[in-house]
Amino acid sequence: MAAQFRSYVWDPALIVSQMVLLQAGYYSSLGLWLALLGTLGRTGPSLHQVFSDEILGFSTPPGRLSMMAFILNALTCALGLLYFIRRGKQCLDFTVTVHFFHLLGCWIYNSRFPSTLTWWLVHIVCTALMAAIGEYLCMRIELREIPLNSAPKSNV
Numbered sequence: 001m002a003a004q005f006r007s008y009v010w011d012p013a014l015i016v017s018q019m020v021l022l023q024a025g026y027y028s029s030l031g032l033w034l035a036l037l038g039t040l041g042r043t044g045p046s047l048h049q050v051f052s053d054e055i056l057g058f059s060t061p062p063g064r065l066s067m068m069a070f071i072l073n074a075l076t077c078a079l080g081l082l083y084f085i086r087r088g089k090q091c092l093d094f095t096v097t098v099h100f101f102h103l104l105g106c107w108i109y110n111s112r113f114p115s116t117l118t119w120w121l122v123h124i125v126c127t128a129l130m131a132a133i134g135e136y137l138c139m140r141i142e143l144r145e146i147p148l149n150s151a152p153k154s155n156v
Contacts, residue, residue, distance in 0.1 A: 019097055022077070026098050029076040033069035041065045053119035054120035064114050067122050074126035074133075081134030089136035095131040099123055 029052070034045035041061050049055055049066050056070070057063035077098070081091050106114050114120065129143070 006100070016055040018084055018094065022080055022094055022098055023079045023101055025084070026073065028076050029080075030069060032075040033072045033076070034066065037065045037069050037072075047109065049105045051140070053106060053110065053114035053116045056116065056122050059116070063118075067118075067121055070126050073127065074130040077130050078133035078137060079139045081142070082137040085134070086138060086141065088135045088142055091138055092131045093132065098130075099127045103121050 030050060031045050034049050038044050043049075043062055043065070047070075051060070055063055055066050058067075077095075081094060085091060085094055103114065104118075
């Protein structure tokens with residue numbers, strides 16, 4: 001049987017380690033964005049800003065800053081998809097997985113399912129941004145030209 005182009009072996013340890021790495025990167029970069037944007041609103045990052053569905057909103061400055069942090073975090077995590085996943089076909093899978101685990105974390109932290117419309121809109125937009133930009137970046141890498149001849153060209 002001939003080898004296939006880009007044949008991949010099922011490796012659960014790799015997939016789980018990528019999920020853990022991406023989840024850790026998600027919360028690390030979100031904490032960093034909340035801390036940086038918190039200096040504008042003179043608030044420090046807290047678990048309430050990360051996991052509460054009631055803080056996100058347009059009516060209060062902390063709510064607007066938290067929404068900005070989530071959106072900037074989606075852009076940052078798209079870079080994480082580029083560096084840690086490197087496959088355009090898997091970007092949507094890993095993005096939905098990260099946001100699903102975040103949904104579970106919010107559910108456990110609040111002891112109830114997130115019910116505010118703003119929370120759902122922000123996370124749907126962040127999921128779409130992270131997946132689309134991550135896939136675009138990965139596809140750019142995947143579609144690079146493969147040099148077939150590494151020998152120097154001679155002028156004929």
